Amino acid sequence: MSSTALHAADQSPDPADTAGAGGGWQVAGLPGALCVAALLIISVFEITARYGFNAPTFWATEISTYVGVAAVFFSLAYAEVRGEHVRVEAFLEQLPEARRVPILRLANWLGVVFIAFCSVELSRYMVADYTAGTRNWGLMSTLLWIPQVPVVLGLVGFTSILTCRAADGAGRKHVAVLIVAGAAVAGFCAGRKGLSVAGHTVPWSLLIVIGATAISAAITTGWRSGAVMAGLLGVACAAMMLAAGGGQAGAAIVILIFVFVFLALGMQVAVALGLVGALGLIFLPPIPQTVVVAERVWNGVNSFTYTAVPMFVLMGSLLMRAGISRSLFDGLVVWMGRIPGGLAQATLTASGLFAALSGSSIATAATIGKAAGQEMLDRGYKPSLALGSIAGGGTLGILIPPSVPMIIFAAMVGVSVTKLFVAGIVPGLMVLTSMMVAVWIWCLLKPEAGHTGRAYSMAEKARAFVQFGPFLGLIVIVIASLYFGVVTATEAGALGAALALILAGFSGKLSFDMIRGALLETAALTGGILFIVIGAGMLSWLVDYLRIATMLVEAVEGSGMPVVSVLLMLMVVYLILGMFIDPISMMLMTVTITYPIVLHAGYDALWFGIALMMMIEVGLITPPVGIILFVLRGLFPQASFKEISTGSLVFVGVILANVILIAVFPQIVTWLPSLMR
Known part of the structure; x- marks a missing residue:
C-alpha cells in the first residue's frame, strides 16, 4: 500500500503542501501537475465548444491522449518521492528494520536496472520514429517522436530518483547517477547487438546497464549490495533461458516465481511486473523482443480511455x-x-x-x-x-x-x-x-x-x-x-x-x-x-x-x-x-x-x-x-x-x-x- 495514499485520505499535509514556495517536491511534480491542468482545460473547452457553440474540435481527443501520457511519465519521479508507487509490503513488515532496509535497497537497485533499460530502448524507438518521420494515423497526423519526448524525459527522471533512493544515506549519490546515466548512453550507442550466451542473445544494452548499476551499488552501499543484485538478475536470466525450451508450463512457473520474488522484495508492483516481462521478452522467444519493451512502454497508456x-x-x-x-x-x-x-x-x-x-x-x-x-x-x-x-x-x-x-x-x-x-x-x-x-x-x-x-x-x-x-x-x-x-x-x-x-x-x-x-x-x-x-x-x-x-x-x-x-x-x-x-x-x-x-x-x-x-x-x-x-x-x-x-x-x-x-x-x-x- 502506498504510504502517502492516506495523507490525502485523512487530509493531513502532504509533501507538496508542506514544501516552501519553489521547494524541491513542487518542482519535481510541476510538469505532471501542469499536464493534469491542461487535460482539465482541454476537456472543459471541448464540452463548451460542442454544446455552447455547436463547434466540436477535431483535435481534443488526440491532444488529450498525448497530454495524458505526458502526465503519467512526468509524474513518475514525483510519485516515487511521495511514495505513491505501490509496493507489496506484507512480507517485509514481518522483518526487523535492520533487515528490511537492505532488502528495500536491493529492490530499488533492481528497479534502476529496469527503468534505465526502458529509457535506452524507448530512446532508440523514438530516434527510429524521428528518422523515419513516423506519424499518427489520426486527423492531426502528429509526428510521433514529439509526444515520445516526455516519455523519455520522465523515464530518465525516474531513473535518477530511484538511483538516489537506492543509494540513500550515501555521500556519493551523484556519482551513482552519473555512472548509470553514462551506462544508458553507452547502451544506446551499442545498438541492438548482443552477446551470445548458451544459444541466447543477451542485448549489450542490458548487460551494460546491469554492470553499471552493480558498480553504483558497490560504490554507494557496499560490494555485497552490487553482487547480490547482479547475482539475482543472473539467476533470473538463467532461469528464463532454461524455461525457453521447457514448454508453456515451465515458462509459466518461472514467470510466476520471479513475480512473487520481486514483489516480496518490496519492489514497486509496476517495476516488478515490468522487469519479469522484459526479461521474458528477451530470453523466452527465439529472438529477443527488445522492440516490444519500448512499444509496451510507449503504448501502455497511449489511449484516450x-x-x-x-x-x-x-x-x-x-x-x-x-x-x-x-x-x-x-x-x-x-x-x-x-x-x-x-x-x-x-x-x-x-x-x-x-x-x-x-x-x-x-x-x-x-x-x-x-x-x-x-x-x-x-x-x-x-x-x-x-x-x-x-x-x-x-x-x-x-x-x-x-x-x-x-x-x-x-x-x-x-x-x-x-x-x-x-x-x-x-x-x-x-x-x-x-x-x-x-x-x-x-x-x-x-x-x-x-x-x-x-x-x-x-x-x-x-x-x-x-x-x-x-x-x-x-x-x-x-x-x-x-x-x-x-x-x-x-x-x-x-x-x-x-x-x-x-x-x-x-x-x-x-x-x-x-x-x-x-x-x-x-x-x-x-x-x-x-x-x-x-x-x-x-x-x-x-x-x-x-x-x-x-x-x-x-x-x-x-x-x-x-x-x-x-x-x-x-x-x-x-x-x-x-x-x-x-x-x-x-x-x-x-x-x-x-x-x-x-x-x-x-x-x-x-x-x-x-x-x-x-x-x-x-x-x-x-x-x-x-x-x-x-x-x-x-x-x-x-x-x-x-x-x-x-x-x-x-x-x-x-x-x-x-x-x-x-x-x-x-x-x-x-x-x-x-x-x-
Missing part, C-alpha cells in the same frame, strides 16, 4: 480538500439518526457517496472513519459495529461509479467505460442496501451494539440536506451525463472536477494552495496507478505469447468442472490475493488469465468487471491481513484487532452473498446498460 483516470482522481482530491467527508456524515446523521444503528447507517451511506467521488476504498475508510468512528464510539457503539461498518463501507470505493479500477479494466478488455460504470450502479446500490439491512438486523438482535439517536425536525433535515445535497447533485450530474451519452468518461471526470471547484468556492475552501495541492496529488497518484498498467502490459504480452490463458482454459474444459466450481475457485483466488495485494495491482496481474476462463463459463465482460470489483475489494477487509483493517487499527488504537475483524466479517459475508446473487442472476448487472442508447 486512460485520460479519465486523472480527471476522476482530481475530482476526488478537490472534494476531499473541500471537506466533503464531514459534511456528508453530519448531514446524513440528521436523516438517519432514528433508525436502529443510525450512526452506522449514516456511515455506510456516507461511505457510498464518498466512494463514488473518490474511487478509493482506502481513502473512503480512512476519511469517513476519521469523521464517524470516534463519534460512534463516544456514543456507546460497540467497536465491532462501529469500525466494522466503516470497513464495510470502504469496500464500496471501486464498485459505485465513477471508479478508477473500472476505467482500467474497461481499457484492458475493450469494453465501454460508460457501460461498465452504468453496470455498477444497481449492484453498488444493492450491496450498500444489503449492508444497511445487516446493520439493522444486527441492532435488532443486539440492541446494545448500536445507539438510536434523537428525532430531528424537518427544518433540521432541510438544513442538513443543504450540507450534502450539492455533492449528491454532482454525482447525479456526472453519472447522468454518462448514461445519456452527453459526454465521454474523460469529459465526465473533467465536468465533475470543474463542479468540485465551484462547490469549493461556495464553501470558502477554494484557494491557490488548494488547487496546487490537488493537482500535485493527482499527478503523483496518476503516475503511480498507470505505471502499473505499463508494467502489467509488458507481462501480459508475454502471457499472450506463451498462450498461458489458452492453456488454462483448455485445462478447465478438460477437467469437466461445472461453472459453479470454476467461479468458486476464482473467488478463493481473489480472496487470498486481496489479503496481500492492492486492488488495481491484483486486477492487472490476473485479468489476462482469468478473463478467458470467465468467458468460457458463459459470462460477459460487463458481468466479470462488476464481479471482479466486488471480489478484489473483499480482500481489503478479510482477516488476518486486510489493509483497511490495519488502517482502522491505526486510527483507533483503543479498539482491538479482534473487534475490528469480527465486525468486518459480517460485511464480507454480505458482499460474497451479493457476488453469488449476481452470478445466479447476471441480469442484475446487464439490465441497466441494456437500456442505454
